[in-house]
Amino acid sequence: MTIENSSQAKVFGGWHKQYTHQSNVLNCAMKFAVYLPPQASKENPVPVIYWLSGLTCSDENFMQKAGAFKVAAELGVAIVAPDTSPRGEGVADDAEGAYDLGLGAGFYLNATQAPWDKHYHMYSYIVDELPALIEQHFPVTPAKSISGHSMGGHGALTIGLKNSEQYRSISAFSPITNPINCPWGQKAFSHYLGNNIEDWKAYDSVELLKHNKATLPILVDQGEDDGFLQEQLKPELLVAAAKASGSDMTLRMQPGYDHSYFFIQSFIEDHLRFHAQFLTA
Template identity: 65%
Template sequence: MSLTKLSENKVAGGWHQRFSHQSSVNNCEMTFAIFLPPQIAQGQKVPVLYWLSGLTCTDENFMQKAGAFKKAAELGICIVAPDTSPRGNDVADDKEGAYDFGLGAGFYLNAIQAPFAQHYQMYSYITQELPELIEAEFNVSDKRSISGHSMGGHGALTIGLKNPTSYQSISAFSPIVNPTQVPWGHKAFSGYLGEDKTTWAEYDSCELLKQASSIQPIMIEQGLADQFLHNQLTPQALLDIAAEKGFTLNYTAHEGYDHSYFFISSFIDKHLAFHAGYLV
């Protein structure tokens, strides 16, 4: 598969690079960013953390705002940040151009409703096409973990739970844990998946946790001043199910922190260290 390099910058002894490529599953050109830690230049194969961003974001937000490079370089972790949706003139969008559906809001699922099914196959892109590309083109190992924020936290949890042998660990900042029960999820799932709610459950962390017999290590960070905490994120729903199942979630709530990248940058080192413990 042909990669087109869009940019590169040396940082923390390694390299941040952006690439575009033609995606066969999304049927359009996709963009991703990658941080290559200095260990790669020394000939080491390094593990990969896949970062999934939230609504309105692209591949650039986390890489520019999270402040993750120094710790990732220290730990020898490659970070891959894909775009949050397919893009292009032929890619369907929300009819009113809303921020929470369509472009920038792929929800990391495989759409089955027209016209979105033609391009919005983000679940297959994240779980199959992108890691196959990364492992073929860069000096990385097949050890993977996954993390994300908000919509991307939803993506990290659902993808990790659905693919327990593919991801060593899962983490999330301010995730949408129960999308079948909140407005963001209702809008996205009805548009991408239709009105059959049995299909919705396949992309709901709470429903997946109910069916799980075991789980990978999971870390969740939540700000208590988050403006979306009670009407969109509802972390208690996931915590209650975990308690009923006897699963341990590493969950921390923080007074005063909101939904922004100021919150993520405050605790990203903690999450990188967490993943490093399982990416050995």
């Protein structure tokens, strides 16, 4: 698996770099970004936090807007930010260019329905292909945690819960907690997975958590003035699911904050320190 560097910039003594590569899982060329803290070297590999972004985002939104690098450099953790869907001319998209289906809206699942099933395999990309690529090409250890925002918070929770042996900890900002039960999720899942709701439950954090006690620590932050809170995000259902299974999850409701990167940058330090305590233990 080869990768090609497309940009690099020094930041807080480390390096932000972007790469392109041919994805076997997604059947298209993909971009990702990595932040390597100053400590990272062949002699001193560092753990990795995978960041999954939300609807409409690429590898760039978190890296440009989250203000995460000062603390990542202090803690000596790398951050990897993939794109949010397969990309390119041959990749299916919503006919009307909707922001919540198709390009930029991969929902971190493996689609089973045409035309989506040809490329939309973000679940396997995040779980298998991308970490293998990162561990092949960069000075990192196998220690991994996973975090994300909104659709990416859904991705971080579902992937972390389903692959708990692979990660040390999970966190999310404003996650879509119960996609089988909200408009964004129902629209995407019906296209990607078909009409059998039983098939949807494998990608639903509330369903996963309520039936299985989580073995990883989980931190969730949610802004109380988030315009998507009641219709799309529903953190109270995640809390109930964690309680039902006796899982270790902390939900922090943050008064006055919305759904934007201004909210993420206000609390990203807490998430990095939360993950670092497990990654560097």
